[in-house]
Amino acid sequence: MLKKILIFILLCVNTALALKLKHAEHSDFYRVVIETEKPVKFEEIPFLDSRIFVVSINTNSRKINKKILKRKYVKSLDVIYSGDTTKFVFEVSNKIQGYKIYTLKKPFRIVIDLLKKEKKQKTDKTVVSNDPIFDIIMGYELREKKKTISTKINTRKIIVIDPGHGGKDPGAIANGLREKDVNLKIARKLKEIIEKDPRFKVYLTRNSDRYIKLYDRTVFAVKKKADLFISIHCNSSPTRTESGTYVYTLNLRGARSKLARLVEQRENKAVIDYVRVSSNPVVNRIVADLAISTTVTEGRRFAYYLKKYLKHITDFKDIDSANFAVLKTPGIPSVLIETLYLTDPADAQLLKNDQFIENFSYSIYNAITDYFFRE
Ligand SMILES: [Zn+2]
Structure with missing residues (x-):
């Protein structure tokens, strides 16, 4: 019984990590950082509308100050808590032409670089068809993102x-x-x-x-x-x-x-x-x-x-x-x-x-x- 309680407490601790939101302005991108106390599982959910994307993190921290972000780049940020996950729903402004999501260690952080429009970024995006939805799906950006967040390997x-x-x-x-x-x-x-x-x-x-x-x-x-x-x-x-x-x-x-x-x-x-x-x-x-x-x-x-x-x-x-x-x-x-x-x-x-x-x-x-x- 005691063991069960202990496991339960450990699970609670594990899912209630504090999240800290940070940001920084760079010449060709605007960086948003979600800092966690230790590595967490996360997933990126792309939308058909490429201005909206979601970062879903396996924790349920409820103290996030989202007001610090610049509205010039992040039009809106909704934070949704459901079960053990916290979902960050980003809608970027039209000053942003794309984004990159990756992680850095010590401390563990999820980095979201919003690429500004002014300076053209070098991408080898190829047009696959003239169907915009197909292009978004098959396009370079999504495939690139998938590579960095892919966690499910070698499973049937x-x-x-x-x-x-x-x-x-x-x-x-x-x-x-x-x-x-x-x-x-x-x-x-x-x-x-x-x-x-x-x-x-x-x-x-x-x-x-x-x-x-x-x-x-x-x-x-x-x-x-x-x-x-x-x-x-x-x-x-x-x-x-x-x-x-x-x-x-x-x-x-x-x-x-x-x-x-x-x-x-x-x-x-x-x-x-x-x-x-x-x-x-x-x-x-x-x-x-x-x-x-x-x-x-x-x-x-x-x-x-x-x-x-x-x-x-x-x-x-x-x-x-x-x-x-x-x-x-x-x-x-x-x-x-x-x-x-x-x-x-x-x-x-x-x-x-x-x-x-x-x-x-x-x-x-x-x-x-x-x-x-x-x-
Ligand atoms: Zn039928």
Whole structure:
């Protein structure tokens, strides 16, 4: 018992480190320093809007004087306490063109250098496409940041595959096929292929014909600490005029295109719950937003790899985004694949073909290895 109490006290001490905020003006950057008494785990959460970023630190110190920072460079700094972490939400001004985050020792400090706009910084940022979101994700700056904060190495990547629908919810039905059966068949094949690679551990949200709520599927992924969440579906078109493959990522604002809106409505039919993080509604909203931003940006990065491989074996139509309940897996990159159209006779024929299912699954596997291991 005494031992237990001692451990408890030690844990408390460990999570209640004092944080000191410091700053310094330099000619070409403005430095913000978060000083801690000893080394702490921290994580940087980038946003789609590159003016906002979050530094999440594993401590719950509550005495932080954020007023010292110059508003000229840091437009706002919100400090959010949730559980054992303290989240610093930075919004930088338009005088800043980029930032670098790294650590220094003795005393341990997290250094955030906000690079000023006046003096052009030398970067070898290359434009990958003319899609701004893709550029942010694939761009030099993010990759550079990832290198410095990467803490998860040499662990098996956990992939959660979610065969859509099941049980009382058959999904789309056409051309002698039920969506729930095809989804499960692809998911099982995909699991079999990925599991041959020792770098991965794979879980299915269902491995039989049973009904699972969308919310429970996301909870499953969170509990398994998934590194990637892939929901498998088949499309259907009431007019039977559509065919081909679509990959969807999460967009909290909802679908952009009319077609995506239709898919969003159909796939969200079973929705009741939304992802809840804490009982405090304000914290809940902000923290969920933070984690969800990783889900969105990283999901989109994975979607580009899917396109790279799938386009060779199917009529790959588009990567789109919509507000899918099943993709609200905070912090986990998530995609929903609409394999092909059950309502299209040629697509349905392919879905009945085992060789096609295998090729399709193998392409997803290639995209997964690229996503995690390609430099
Ligand atoms: Zn579906």
